Amino acid sequence: MNDLKREDFEVKKLGKATILSPIYKNYKEAAPDKEYIDDSRRIIYDASLDAFNSAKSSEEEPISFLKAGARKDIYFDPSKTKAAIVTCGGLCPGINNVIRGLVNGLYYRYNVKNIWGIQYGYQGFISDYGHEMVKLTPNVVKDIHLFGGTILGSSRGRQDISAMVDTLERENINILFTIGGDGTLSGNHVIQQEIERRGLKIATAGIPKTIDNDVNFMTKTFGFDTAFTTAASIVRDAHNEATGAYNGVAIVKLMGRDSGFIAANAALAMPDVNFVLIPESKFDMYGPKGFLNELKKRVDERHHALVVVAEGAGQHLFEEGDEVLDKSGNVKHKDIGVYLKDEINKFFADENMEATVKYIDPSYIIRSEVAIPADSVFCNDLALNAVHGAMAGFTDFVVGRWHNQFTYLPIPVATASRKKIDIDGPLWWSVLETTGQPINMYNE
C-alpha cells in the first residue's frame, strides 16, 4: 500500500457544485428511480474478507477510492465552459478513442461546445513552437477511433509551467484534460499547483496513458489489452522463425520499462514461449543457473527456443553510471534485446554450437495499433468519467478502474509508485508453468 493513508486519497474540488447537471435532468424524467453518485460513494481498496474483519475492529476507515460518475450538481456552467485536450508522450492504442470520448461526452452529455485540442503535447502551450489549437467537434472526431496514433500529435519532455498556465489563462480555458504517462501527469500536478497559486478556477483531469499497465491502484490502463493482443501475434511469428532453423532462437523485445505485464500476458496468450524475462525477476546471464545455460539446455533438447524480454529486464547486467534520461525524464534503458542477441550469438559460438538467432523489436508496430473493441469501450468509459469529474469541479485527479468500477484518484497518489508483477503471485506462476522456465535463473 506504499505507506499511503486514507487522507491521501481525497480528490480536490474547485468549490461547491451548484448547477443542476443536464444529465440529472434527463435522468429524472426518464428514470425517476435512478440513483445518482454523490461524493460520499467510495470503493474499498481491499475487498478481502480478512481486510474487512481487521477494518471492522479498527478505528480507522479503510483505504478507499472516490467513485467516478455523473453528479447531480456540477461546478461549471456548460454554456460558458471552454475545455482543452492535450496528448503527451509515446503512442499508445486508444488515444484517439479517449479524445473522441471526451469530445462527445462534453458535447452531448453536458452541452459544452467550446472544445479545443492542444497540438503536440505540452509544446502546444508554448507560443514559440507555433502550434495552433484546433477546434474539436463530434464531427471532427467521428471516425478517429478507427485509427491508431493521436490526431493531436504528441511530444515528450517538460515545458515552462508558468508559460503553460499563462496560456490557460489567456485562452480562458476552464478544464484541461491531459492524456499521458507519469511525467505528463506529474506535469499536470505542477500545473495545478501553479493554477492554485494564481487563484484560478481551472480543473485539470488526467487519463493515465501507459502501455505498460503499471499505474498503481488501477486494474488496467487503456491500450494494454490491444498491446498484448498485437504482441501475441508477433510472438507467434517469432515461434515460426525459431522453429524454421536448426537451433533457432527467436527473441522478441516487448514494452515494459519497470514491469513485465505485456511480456507475461503475451506469453500466456501465445504459449509457445520458453523464457520470459522481466524487470521484476533478476537473472544472471552466465553461471550454472544463468539464462544462457538454461537456454542451451532447451536448445539441446528441442533445437529451438523462443525468448520474450521486457525492455526493462536485466538492467543490472549493464554497468552503473550509464543511465541516461530521455526527454520525458524517464531512465533510458540499455537495449536488453540487442544485448541478448549479441550474448547468445557469442555464447553459442563459444560452445561451438550452430545456432540461428533472430531478434524482433516490434515497439512502434504495437504502440501505433488501432484499439481493439475491448479497449475501445474502456477508453470511452474513461473519457466519460473524466468529463463527469471535471464538470463536477474535481481537479488534479486521474480516472482509474478498481473492482470493475471507475474511480477518481489524486494525481500524486497515482504517480507515487508503479505497479509491478508480484513474482510470488498467480500471474508470474502461470508464466513459469506455461514456459517451463526455471523459477529462478540467478546464481544465488
Place this chain on the structure above:
Amino acid sequence: MNDLKREDFEVKKLGKATILSPIYKNYKEAAPDKEYIDDSRRIIYDASLDAFNSAKSSEEEPISFLKAGARKDIYFDPSKTKAAIVTCGGLCPGINNVIRGLVNGLYYRYNVKNIWGIQYGYQGFISDYGHEMVKLTPNVVKDIHLFGGTILGSSRGRQDISAMVDTLERENINILFTIGGDGTLSGNHVIQQEIERRGLKIATAGIPKTIDNDVNFMTKTFGFDTAFTTAASIVRDAHNEATGAYNGVAIVKLMGRDSGFIAANAALAMPDVNFVLIPESKFDMYGPKGFLNELKKRVDERHHALVVVAEGAGQHLFEEGDEVLDKSGNVKHKDIGVYLKDEINKFFADENMEATVKYIDPSYIIRSEVAIPADSVFCNDLALNAVHGAMAGFTDFVVGRWHNQFTYLPIPVATASRKKIDIDGPLWWSVLETTGQPINMYNE
C-alpha cells in the same frame, strides 16, 4: 442480491485435504515467502464503502465468495487421479483454450496424467451413443487454442443422470470438469446429488460457458470479449450496408437471450449504431413513442439507420403460448430479427417511403471464432483455478471472477438467476448517449 444468504455461498468439499500439493512444494523451495491460499480467504461481494459501513454495524458477516487458487493441501492423490472433461451446449470462443488449460494444469502442476475427454457433451456418458472417450495429453492440446470450436464436440439436452453416474463409477473417474451453460451446470449439480446419494468421492467442477456474459456474481464469462470484438466488426459492415443505399436500414441480430451485453458493448465499440434493442428494455413497435416511428424520424433526417438487436429483445411482441423449448430446455425465442425486418419493410411500404432493409444474423460466425488473446489468458486462468479447486476436493462448484480475483461459487448460486443490464446504470446510459436513441420507446 437475489435473496441469497451468506451460507448459500459455502462451497462443498469432499473431505479433508491431506496430501501436500506438489505446487506447494515447489513454492516453498523457490519462493519461501509466498503466501498460500487457505479456505478462509474470501472476496467481499460489495466493495463499496457504504456496504462496509453498514456491515460494520451489523451482526452478520457480509456476503463473500471463496477465493480460488492453489491450496497447500489437496484431496486427490495425483498419481491415482483420473479426470474427465466434457463440453456441452452451443459453441463459444475459448472452449479449446479451457480444455488446454485443464489438461496442462492437471498434467504439469499436479502431475495428473490420466485425463480423458468425453465426446459430444453429456451424450458421451451414455453408451448407446457409442462416442468413445479420448485420451488427452499436453501434446494433443498443444495448438488447439489457435482454433475455434471444441475438439471434444458438443451436444444439447439432458441425459439420464443415473446412467451418467454409472459411467463415472465404471470408468473410475475422480474429477469431472463440465464446460457449459445454465442447463449443463444444473445437470452437473444433479449429477453431484446422485454422486452423494451413492456415497462416491467424485468432484465436479464447472466452467460457466455463456457467450451472453449473464452469469450472476461474475464480472465476465469466457468468450464474451471475443464475441463483442467479432460483433463490432460486423456492426461496422452493417453500417456500410446502411449508408450504401438511400434510406438504408441495416439490422444486426446478436446473441443475448435474456440480456443485452453483447449488443450494448458492440455498439459502444463501434458507435455508428442508432438503436440498440435489448431484453431488459421493453419497447413498442407502433405508436408515437414506438420504435418504428423513431426509426422513421432517424431515416428522414439522415437517410440511413443501423439497428442492433439482441435475440431476446422484444419477446413481449409475440403472442403468448408460443414459446417452445430447445433441446437444452432453453426457451426458444421467436426470431426478433426476422420480425423486425418484416415489420420495417411493411411500415416503410405503408408510409410510401422507399427504404432498403438489410438483415444480418452472424450468430455462428461469432460463436465459432478463435478466442482473442485477452480471452485466451482468461480461459487459461479459469481452467487452472478449476483444477486447483477440484484437486483440493471442492465439488459442485464453478469458477468465477469478481473484483479481479478468481472465486469458487456453489453451482446453485451461479444458476439461480441471470445477470442483466441495469437500465438505470452507466452501461445502458452510455449506450443511450452513444446511439442517441430515446430513453424509452414504450407508449406506456
Place this chain on the structure above:
Amino acid sequence: MNDLKREDFEVKKLGKATILSPIYKNYKEAAPDKEYIDDSRRIIYDASLDAFNSAKSSEEEPISFLKAGARKDIYFDPSKTKAAIVTCGGLCPGINNVIRGLVNGLYYRYNVKNIWGIQYGYQGFISDYGHEMVKLTPNVVKDIHLFGGTILGSSRGRQDISAMVDTLERENINILFTIGGDGTLSGNHVIQQEIERRGLKIATAGIPKTIDNDVNFMTKTFGFDTAFTTAASIVRDAHNEATGAYNGVAIVKLMGRDSGFIAANAALAMPDVNFVLIPESKFDMYGPKGFLNELKKRVDERHHALVVVAEGAGQHLFEEGDEVLDKSGNVKHKDIGVYLKDEINKFFADENMEATVKYIDPSYIIRSEVAIPADSVFCNDLALNAVHGAMAGFTDFVVGRWHNQFTYLPIPVATASRKKIDIDGPLWWSVLETTGQPINMYNE
C-alpha cells in the same frame, strides 16, 4: 469466344485527341526514353503457341484487346473538364478505392479539378429523387479506402435514359465514370447511344463491379480477392460448427449467381470443405448418385460435413416459371441455402439419423468488407486506367485486365456473356480433389 469477331473489340473514340497530355510532358522531361502507349498497341486474347501458329497461317488478325494506359495526346482539356462518378448495384469491396483512384488520377495526373459524385446510383441523375451531387476532392477521398461500402451510396434498377442524359447535358458533364455490374454497364451503353444521338461529346467509362468475378475477357474483377478472403475465414468458422456436433453439417452460402468462383476459391483456400455446389455443375438431391446420399456417406464415416454452396447453384431443383427479377433486372434466385438446410434436415429425419444442421449466409458481411491490399492496388490501377482512357476520348468502354496488362473493351463485349468455371478445367478439378466430392452427383 462467344462468336465475337475482331471488329467487336474496337473501342469507340469521341474524336481526335489533340491536346498534349500533362503526363506526357512530365515523362519527357524526366524519362526521355519512356515509350508511350499509342492506340495501335493491343494484347492478344489467346497467348498459346497453338493459337499463334494457326493465326500465323490465317488471313485474319487474331482477337486482341486495346492496351490501356496514358496516351501522349488527350481529347479533353483538363482545365475545362467536368467529371462525374456514379456507383450502382450491391456493395463490393473496393468501391471506395476506385472512387479514390478516379479522383486522384483526374486531379493529380491531369489537373482536372471539377469532379462530382452522383449519389445513390442512377437515381442521382433523376431530379425527382432530390439527391444532390457532391463535390469530390483528394481531401474528401483521402481515407475512404480504409472503409468498405461506397461513400456515394448506391441503388439498383434502371432510370429514364433521356432524363439521365438531360442531367449530363444540364450539368455540362464531360466524362461519366460508372462503377457497377452488368445492368449498370448496359445502362451506360444505352446512355452512350442517347449521347451519340444527341451529338454530344461526353465520354462514358465503366469499371466492372461484380463480386462474382464473372466478366468475360477479364482475369479478375475488383473485390473478388477480398470476397474469397473473407469467405475463407467464415468457411473455417463453419468447420468449427460442423465438428462441434455429432453428425454436424454446416452449410455456407456464398455469392455466385451464375458462377462458382468465390465458392471454389474459398474452398481451396480453406480446404476443410467436403462439398462445393456451383451453378456450372448440375446435381441431383435424391437418388443413388444424388447429393444427399453422398452427404450421408460422408457423415456416416466422419460424423461431420461442410458444404459450400454458391447462391446460383441447383436452380434446376426449383420449379419452372417461378423466376422473378430484382430491381436491377437480375433473375432473383430461389434460396438454395435455405432449401438445402430444409432438405438435409428432412432427409436425416427420414433416415432416423441424428444430425445438427447449421446454416450460414454471410452475404452482407462479405460485400461490405474493406478491400485487402491486393485489391486496393488493383482498384487504384483500374481507376487510373479508366481516367487515362476517358481523357484520351475513348467512350462506351470498360477497363479490364488480361495477361497481367490493363485493357479497354467496348461495353457490349464485356456484357455479352458471363465467365464461368470450366468444369473440365484445372480450377474445378482442384476443387474435386480437395473436397474429395464425386466428380458428378447427377443420376445420369
Place this chain on the structure above:
Amino acid sequence: MNDLKREDFEVKKLGKATILSPIYKNYKEAAPDKEYIDDSRRIIYDASLDAFNSAKSSEEEPISFLKAGARKDIYFDPSKTKAAIVTCGGLCPGINNVIRGLVNGLYYRYNVKNIWGIQYGYQGFISDYGHEMVKLTPNVVKDIHLFGGTILGSSRGRQDISAMVDTLERENINILFTIGGDGTLSGNHVIQQEIERRGLKIATAGIPKTIDNDVNFMTKTFGFDTAFTTAASIVRDAHNEATGAYNGVAIVKLMGRDSGFIAANAALAMPDVNFVLIPESKFDMYGPKGFLNELKKRVDERHHALVVVAEGAGQHLFEEGDEVLDKSGNVKHKDIGVYLKDEINKFFADENMEATVKYIDPSYIIRSEVAIPADSVFCNDLALNAVHGAMAGFTDFVVGRWHNQFTYLPIPVATASRKKIDIDGPLWWSVLETTGQPINMYNE
C-alpha cells in the same frame, strides 16, 4: 529478354512417359470431353499484337514457355515412387501451403504414398548433421497451412553436391522437390547435373521461393501477396508514428534486395507514403536534388513524412569493397534503414530543426506470416503443377505463372537474372504519383 533464345526454354525430360496417369483415367470416365495437356502446348512470352506481327513475318518461333498441368502419360510408377521435399533459405509466407499441396497432390492424385521431408534445408542431406527424414502424409500436413514458417525447418548455404546425391541414391529417392530461392535453385541445378553424370533417373522440381517477387518470366511468386499485405498495415502504423510527433519522420524498411516490388505495392495499398526508395532508382542523399533536401521540403510543409525503403536501395551510397556474402551466397547489403535513420537525424540536427525519427524494421514479422487466402490457393496450384511435371518425368525445372497460366521453365532460365521494376513503367509511375515524390532525386 536477357538474350535468351527459344531453345533455352526447353525443359529436360528423364525419358519417355509410358504409364497411363491415374488422373487421366479419372478424367476419361467422368469428363470424356476434357482435353489433356500435351508437351507441345506452350504459352507465348510476349502477348502483344506488335510481337505477334513481327513474329508472323519472322522465321523463328517466338519465345514461349511449356504449359504446366497433368499429362496423359507419366514417367514414374506411383506405387514405386519415393518423393522428398526440402525447404531452404529464409522464411516466406506459404511454404507450409506448398508442402501440403505437394503431399496431397502426390497422395491423392497419383497415389504416391512414400513421401519424406528433408529437415533443415540442404543440411538434411548431409548425415553429419544428424537431421532425420520425416514421413509426410495427408494427416501430418492437414492443418499446416494455417501456420506460418516451415514444418521442415530450413537452413542457408551450400552443401557438398556429391554427398547430397549420395543420399538421394542411398535413399532411393525418385523425385526431389526443392522450395527455395536463387541459391537453392542453382543448387538444385548442380544436383541435377551430378544426377545426370551418374546416369540416375531422379527428377528434380523447384518451386521458387522469393518474397521479393523477382523471378524472371513469372508474374508472381508465392508469399508476395501476403508480404505486401502485412507490410501495408505496418506502413499504416508508421504513418501514425509520423503524424504523432511534430516533424515526425517514420522509416519502414521492407524486403527487396534487388527490386522494390514489396515497397512499391505496400505504398500503393496504403498511400500515406511520401517517399519510396528502391534499388532500381538511384538517389543521392545530399545536394539540391538529393533525398534529404526533398524530405526537408516535405517536413517543412506538412510536419510529418513517411519513408518506405527497400533493403537493397541506395547501396551505391556505401563504400566499395565492403560487400560480404551471407551463407546462401547472397550479397549482404549494408543496412540502408539504419543508415537513413542516422543520416536524417544528423541532417535535421545540422539544420537546427526539431524532428523525431522512428525506424521500423519488420522483416521477420512479414516473413513468418500465415499465407493469405489468395496465396494459399496459389501455393496449392504451384505445388500441384510441380507434382504433375515431376510425375511426367520433367526435371531440372521450376513452376511459374505467366499470362495467368502455369508454366514449366528450365532452372537456368529462371535463375539467369532477376526481375526488376521498370522505372519507366506504370507501376513506378503510379508510385511517383501516389507519393508525390520527385521523379528523380539524383543530382546528375
